[in-house]
Amino acid sequence: MEGAELGLEGATPMLLPAPENIDEHFGRGPGAKSTREVFHNPAMNGSRTRSVLLMHRLFELGWLPKGTLRALDGLGASGIRARRWINELPEEMSQRIDAHVCDILPSSLEWARQNQERFEEGKTLTLIEGDLRARVLSNGWHWIDLDPFGSPVTFLDPVIQAFARTGILEVSATDSAALTGSSKGPTMRRYGAVVRTNDWAHDSGLRVLLANIARVAACHDRAIEPLLSVWETHHLRVSVAIRRSKQGASNVEDNIGWRVWGPTPDELKISIDAGLHPHGNPEQSQPFCFLPFRHPTSHNISGKNRRISGPMWIGALHNSDVLLGFNEETALRLCVPDTEKLQRWGFDTSKHVELIEESRKNVLRAIRHLQEEATVPTNASLILVDRLHPHVLLQGPPSPRKLAEALTEAGHSSCVAAYPNPGIRTAAPWSLIHDLALELTTSKN
Numbered sequence: 001m002e003g004a005e006l007g008l009e010g011a012t013p014m015l016l017p018a019p020e021n022i023d024e025h026f027g028r029g030p031g032a033k034s035t036r037e038v039f040h041n042p043a044m045n046g047s048r049t050r051s052v053l054l055m056h057r058l059f060e061l062g063w064l065p066k067g068t069l070r071a072l073d074g075l076g077a078s079g080i081r082a083r084r085w086i087n088e089l090p091e092e093m094s095q096r097i098d099a100h101v102c103d104i105l106p107s108s109l110e111w112a113r114q115n116q117e118r119f120e121e122g123k124t125l126t127l128i129e130g131d132l133r134a135r136v137l138s139n140g141w142h143w144i145d146l147d148p149f150g151s152p153v154t155f156l157d158p159v160i161q162a163f164a165r166t167g168i169l170e171v172s173a174t175d176s177a178a179l180t181g182s183s184k185g186p187t188m189r190r191y192g193a194v195v196r197t198n199d200w201a202h203d204s205g206l207r208v209l210l211a212n213i214a215r216v217a218a219c220h221d222r223a224i225e226p227l228l229s230v231w232e233t234h235h236l237r238v239s240v241a242i243r244r245s246k247q248g249a250s251n252v253e254d255n256i257g258w259r260v261w262g263p264t265p266d267e268l269k270i271s272i273d274a275g276l277h278p279h280g281n282p283e284q285s286q287p288f289c290f291l292p293f294r295h296p297t298s299h300n301i302s303g304k305n306r307r308i309s310g311p312m313w314i315g316a317l318h319n320s321d322v323l324l325g326f327n328e329e330t331a332l333r334l335c336v337p338d339t340e341k342l343q344r345w346g347f348d349t350s351k352h353v354e355l356i357e358e359s360r361k362n363v364l365r366a367i368r369h370l371q372e373e374a375t376v377p378t379n380a381s382l383i384l385v386d387r388l389h390p391h392v393l394l395q396g397p398p399s400p401r402k403l404a405e406a407l408t409e410a411g412h413s414s415c416v417a418a419y420p421n422p423g424i425r426t427a428a429p430w431s432l433i434h435d436l437a438l439e440l441t442t443s444k445n
Contacts (some may be wrong), residue, residue, distance in 0.1 A: 006346060008355055009042075010049055010335040010363065012087045013119050013345040014080055016040055016111065038111045039077040044147065044172070046366035047230075047237050048081045049335050050326070051145065051170060052088050053367065054228060054239055056334060057325025058168065059093045063241070064142065068098050071143035074132045074159065076101035079112030079125065081145055086123045088334045094123065102128040102135055119345060133158045140164040147172040152209075153190050156216045163222070163242055170239045171213065179205030179236055181309070196261060196309045199384050199421045200288070202231040204259060210238055210313035211256050223248025228370075229317040231420065241319075253293045255315035261307045263289045270295065276314055278379050278427035285391045286430055287383070290314040316378035323374035326367045335363045369418035376413050377427040384423040388437055398440040400424050406436045 004015040016038055055071075058064050073082035079101040086094045101112050109127045116125040128135050133155060136144070141162050146152050152171050159169065173179055178186035180202055181195030188194065193208045195201055206229045214224050221244060228239040257276070260267055268282035271289035279286065293311060336359045339352045347355060385397040400416045404424045407414035412428035426433065 008337065008342075008347070008359060009045055009080055010052065010084055010088055010359060011337040011341070012080065012084045013347070014040075014078065014083070014115055015118065016078060038105075038108045039149070040080065041077075043233055044235070045362050046232055047147070047172060047235070048084055049331070049363055049366040050228065050230065050237075050370075051081060051239075052084050052335060053326055053331055054168075054170070054322065055085060055097075055143070056089055056093065056330065057322055058227075059089070059096075060325060061321060064168075065096075067096070069096050069142050070098045070100070070139065070164075072100045072102060072128075072136065072141050072145065074102050074136065074144050074146050074155070075148050076103045076112065077105075077108050079103075079108070079115065079127075081147070082125060083112070083115065083120065084335075086125065087120065090334075098126070099124070100126045100128055102130065102132050104129070104131055136162040141167060143168045143170075145170045149174065151175040151178065151186075151190050153212065156213060157219075160213075160217050160222065160242065161220055165244045167242050168227070168239065169213070169224075169242050170237070171209065172235050172237045173205075173209055174235045176202070176205065176234060176236060179208055181205075193311060194309060195312075196259075196306060198261075199387055200259075200382065202236065203382050203419065204309045204312060205236050206231060206238060206317065207259075207312035207314070208310075209236060210240070210317075211311055213238070213240060214252050214255065214313065217242055218249040218252040221246045221249045223252070225319065226313070226315070226317050227319045227322045230370075230418065255313055256311050257293045257314040258291045258295065258308055258310035259288050259312060259314075260291055261288050261309075267291060275379075277381075278377065279381065279430035279433070281430040284430050284434065287387055287391055318373065318378065320374045320378060323370050326370040326374075328364060328367070328371075331363045331367050332360060336360050369416050372415035373418055373425055376415050376425045380414070380425040380427040382417055382419060382423055383426060383433065384421050385437070386422060388433075392434050392437050394437060394441045396441055397422070398437045402440055403433075403437055406440065407432065410436070 005018045007014050082099045082101045086099050103109050136158055142164055144159055146155055152173050177183040181187050181197045191208050191212055195204045217224050222242050223245045224240040224242055226240050230237045265282045268289050271277035274292050276290040342352050385400050400422050404414040404416050407426050407428045414424050414426035417423040417425045
């Protein structure tokens with residue numbers, strides 16, 4: 001492959017055409033479509049690592065078909081995601097995967113084909129040329145990955161229709177400005193929502209995206225269950241189980257509602273009575289609460305009402321059993337290469353240690369705090385320590401780690417949140433959060 005550059009992602013080698021901008025090859029920043037002949041976004045490395053670990057965990061739990069798993073990398077570009085599925089999963093799992101890569105560009109598929117022939121040692125990868133929205137409906141799929149350049153909304157309807165009775169859908173969205181409310185026009189136009197732009201905006205964006213997926217699924221008599229939801233650098237990413245269920249589709253509103261900032265005592269009580277607010281204490285000032293979709297507050301949505309975000313998903317953002325599979329031992333075993341493979345693939349011997357260490361760092365970064373979140377109740381709130389004031393009269397924010405540990409010691413399992421802004425996940429009573437945060441910051445000073 002003349003003019004090709006040899007690279008490594010996770011435990012999978014790849015050859016790609018050399019980039020026009022030499023500073024944007026296998027780095028960490030968001031990719032640009034004009035960088036090279038075949039689009040490859042190195043900033044999605046962590047996303048693809050989590051995709052491998054998710055598939056591995058669902059095989060372990062028996063959630064996937066007992067026979068062949070028909071899996072589609074829907075907007076495949078370089079095909080690296082599908083190649084990582086079949087290369088990094090254990091043989092007894094990878095041999096059950098009927099992996100496909102779809103892309104509209106013939107040149108991308110040609111590079112995927114040559115990589116498969118060069119590195120996969122007999123493992124099969126089926127290539128599909130064309131527009132995903134037209135080609136996806138030709139088969140019933142068990143797993144579809146949707147990673148577009150921008151918003152996924154135009155793909156959701158045909159993709160969801162294309163599933164077998166049960167399946168796994170993974171969706172990336174790089175239009176963060178729309179999902180987080182920074183671009184209010186696209187937020188309403190694409191997602192039919194309003195989002196308050198504050199430190200919780202990316203959590204709100206994940207929930208707005210899930211609400212849209214749930215509503216599209218309901219149109220086709222299907223219900224969703226979130227398995228994993230992550231905000232990372234420039235994109236938001238959700239993974240959901242989709243099951244055919246008329247009853248579940250009819251009950252879609254049970255998990256869709258509103259987030260109200262600076263709630264009144266009456267709003268807190270309504271949220272508590274609806275089972276949406278585990279912290280209780282309606283008379284104490286708190287940052288936010290969720291309200292049901294049919295609550296009268298929904299009639300007050302306008303550009304003037306800055307307290308309200310939604311409609312959004314107000315249920316759990318993950319499945320705890322699934323998150324237990326995102327542990328360091330499994331991740332390093334599956335997604336970090338050894339020197340024997342690096343030598344076989346043609347990497348310079350002098351760079352083996354450096355390549356393994358870089359792969360190791362990327363893998364651990366991709367799963368940071370995820371296994372910890374499996375230990376807290378699925379209705380736990382995201383509490384950002386920098387925003388406890390003025391609800392708790394602090395001179396400075398407490399350490400997220402120390403606050404989570406103190407709450408856990410008090411009998412309410414809590415953890416540091418897998419969220420870039422410093423925070424915790426907890427379902428502890430608000431009075432306890434208040435008192436412990438105050439105690440920690442007082443003793444610190």
